[in-house]
Amino acid sequence: MTDTNPERTDGGTVTDDHGHDFPGTGSIKRWFVTTNHKDVGILYIVTSLFFLVLGGVLAWLMRIQLLVPRGPGETILGPLAYNQAVSAHGLLMVFWFLSPFAFGFANYIVPLQMGAKDLAFPRLNALSYWLYLFSGILFGVSFFQGGTFSGGWTMYAPLSVPTFTPDVGASTAVLALVLFVASVTVSSVNFLTTMHRMRAEGLTLRSLPLFSWTILLTVWMMLFAFAALLAALLVLSSDRLLGTTYFAMESPAGALLWTHLFWFFGHPEVYIVFFPALGVMAEVFQTFTGRRIVGRKWFIIAMVLVAIQSFAVWMHHMFLTSINLQVKTLFMITTIGISLPFDLMVFALIYTMLKGKIRFTTPFLFVFGALLLFIIGGITGVFLGAVVLDYEFRGTYWVVAHFHYVMVGGVTALVGGLYYWFPKMTGRMYDEFLGKVHFAIYFVGFNLLYFPLFVAWETPRRVFDYAPELAPWHQLATVGGFVLGLSFLVMFYNLFKSAFVGDPAPDNPWEYAHTAEWAVPSPPPLENFDGTPTYRNGHLEVIEAGEIAPRRDRSDTPAGSSVSADGGIAASSKTAVSTELPTVESTAVEGPSHASIWPFVLSLGAFLVLLGLSPLQEAAFPSGMAGAAYATTAVGGGVVTLGSLVAMGLEPFHGPVFEEGEAWPFSGIDNGKVGMWIFLASDVVLFGGFIGAYVFTRFAFGWTGWEPIPSDPIPGLVNTYILLTSSFTVVLALVAAEKQHKGALVTSLGATFVLGIGFLVNKGLEWQHLFHEGIWLSTNVRSSTFFLTTGLHAAHVIAGLIIALYLTARAWRGAYLEDSRSVEYFGLYWHFVDIVWLFLFPLFYIL
Amino acid sequence: MVMARGFGSSVPLQSGIVPRGSRAVVFDSIFEVFLLLGTLVGVVVLGYMLYNAYKYRFGSGNGDFDEADRLTVGELPTGGGGGRKLFTSFFMSMVIVVSLISWTYLTLLYVEEGPSAEDSLHVEVEGYQFGWRFTYPNGHTTDGVLRVPADKPVRLTLTSADVFHNFGIPALRVKSDAIPGQETETWFTANETGTYTAQCYELCGAGHSFMSAEVIVMPPDEYEAWYESTNGTQSSENTSAIHSADTNALQPTAPANAGRLTEVVV
């Protein structure tokens, strides 16, 4: 790339792709190294559709089985295989299809709508995608390890522990989910930083387009909800692989513990999968009615309310457990509370049609159909909110029919979104006639599939033996399932063909579309805008790069913090958050990089680690060749992971330049710092989940009857001293870096590293001692909580030490004196780990 | 207690607007109202939607927005008018939903309270992979068959010996989780004698589809006679032929589970 002029990098043009080693879209290599949000978006969409087919085939298998009630010997899938099909179908559809499908659009469209050239951390974005893909592959592998997980997508304990589901594949499926959550966490941090920090000037949150709004709220919910799921999954993995006994049937309230952790995630998840669909509906309704949405402000407020309340309704999934009446009442009230904002949103969409000029294009048909389906799903959901009715509907096809109407209703809207944005993404129009044919078949198939299930609601869920008189309804449903599935063939044919030979699409093929993605060419150039977009005059203008130069000084003036130049590298942790710091100065040397192979390699490494660990039971590999092969895989994967982390750290990578426009509420705080804090907020919930699990278990056990595991608090106290001291040395390191004191910087960082090692050694000795006394992870639930919670903390310490080591080495060679941000961000992480210990110590050692 | 009057009687008492009576009566009457209103609201809303979609279709000439005020690319998103209508409908839907749910809440309180302990027969239910065990007050235990007298409230205390199950008798509209380490309570009254099926409603492993039990509702005097004959013995009345056939059929497909089953259950 000859584009070395700093001015030219923003504006530099680009109808075709940038030079410097960034291959064109035709090249296979491009898709492995790309970090561009639009490429990543397309990768997400294509991959998720693949998982749709996989989940769909499993659904077909089930529907065939359900054609008639089957006795024990008369099945097509054996009982266990059927359970696997139900579980894998649910998991695949919810996690590997629905959310990533929506996030394909989010990746592609959101930066365009908000006037950004890319996400804040493009490499992390690629990393999210690759982690997602490899998690899906890992899930696929689980089918071949004696059978995948068979305990339902809700994974209720204790069926989920190896006593009852002993297959290796079941562990692999759980680990695949862990990897998936890692992907989600990385992408939540990335999206939140981007959406809060990088909006074009004049584009306040209030005036953000509705699709972007839904994604923003979705990501907020994801950040916290998936952290709770991660806590649940890590505990479950530990029960499966290491032999802890949180969920064992002997554990006091282990089964309930899972339901709390799972549904605390699970209910927000309902909105996480639905909100993006709502956003698509809002955009498409406006575009094809030609009218602005009615009550936009209230629509947004309603969504915000839902997002907040979604964390306060989880126990409505537990009405039939032993929870008390007060709690039932409370959660019944919050449940009605959360349903009401949806009424408002639905009416807002309906009234938007009035006085419009509605064009029934394919996207509108799908979105309109989605609204119809959603209304049916919503009404039948009110039934479940009435606790007395829920008592009876629980575990029946009423629930199955209801959530398919809602979730697959959401899918319907997203399919509309696919048609809607297809011309933007490919630069070609799809075939309108075939699109309509697809809709017609789809809509008929949908209702033929799911409506009969309401009629046959007395069928218990997850069974294939049901009352014979219900068989006709199930047969209708099966036919509908095939119609629905086959309708997608029309779509695949249409889109595939059109991508190559469709009519060329203009910038804005939809006439009344108003959001910014329609203001740029189809497909948009690599860096989206031909300059810097701004809304300072109330509408989109793209300003030539030179014009805005004076505003640069405004871009980073953090209150009191010491931000200077140079893209450095900071921070990592369990999910490997490293940060690319896009800065003005660095691009003076080089144009934005769009390529990095390391996200791919890193994800491959993580995949191998988890695959290698999957056969563990009671912390031991199986004996023989297989065990050795697995262990080797894990170690090899570990090497690849670490190596690519370091490589990623050292790689000179520059995100596209951005001018700080609207950045509420984080204006003036550097992207890297915002990202770090967002990540830490999710880590708070992760540890919160672990500590919560401990408190809950201990409470069920009898609080005061619970003896702390270490008989002597002194080793813990010593470790408290060590950690506090190491926090202090990190503070000194930052002071040294700011004063540009290389010697002091290296010494302080080195001291931190040594102290951290001291912490681990001391802990190792303590554990050794306990093992000698015969106290092991699986001894009882007290020892399980002790080892696992402090173990998770120790893992955070280890991650911190790896970064500390890296920072020390780089500081030795003179880094961070100009730009101390990496040291600062590492400090934020390290102090957080310290704070966690400040609570673990009293809870596990002295109380 | 006025409330309790409804429990024993075979004629469901409908005291005013809040349904009382057996679980089946309570459920059916509420379900009916919900179905009726739900269908009504659904038809009205969907009808309105379809009607307007048709009315304002492109080229119908009904749409009257000002061409000058149409959406343009790159504008800052704003809302259209029509707020009053929005709130009216929102308010109406709120009234419907809130009053419906509040109404059912009164019934919930009634259901939660249940029949008094003296009036009712108390049976302990334990779920296991893949069957149900019932223990009567005199210590008599049966697997796979629950016998109860007609017209007498039955209180169940449920738990599980292994994984999470859920015990439900669909015809009698009673259901409750059976959770290892926890006890849940529920009750029902059967007004008609006959044989019903209980079924597991929470995925619990390979035998889940077939994890059922028979519920035999007997005339009270016959029940008494039977109950006397059990004489507090532990003898198991294992009439559940279907049940054992199921487990056999499951063996080949689930050897791993089945092998562990015995360790777990004892």
Place this chain on the structure above:
Amino acid sequence: MVSTKLYTAIYAVLFVSATIQVLVEFAGLNYWLAFGVIMVLSAAKAVLVAAYFQHLRFEPRSLTYLVSIGLIAALALTLAASYSLL
């Protein structure tokens, strides 16, 4: 910003209060009283570390709110779940 002296003072306070926590435990107080004192001390230490070492005091408030949201979510889960057992 903050001087190294203040950092050192805070470090000393943290060190001492950790020691006090253990002393409280050995003092043989009533369990719940000891519980209260110890948890309050932990919380105070956490606030000190966050406010000064992580310099949240000197950052825009939004970062503090951000972390608080996570904290509130975790607390809500723990408390509501435990309460439901009663």
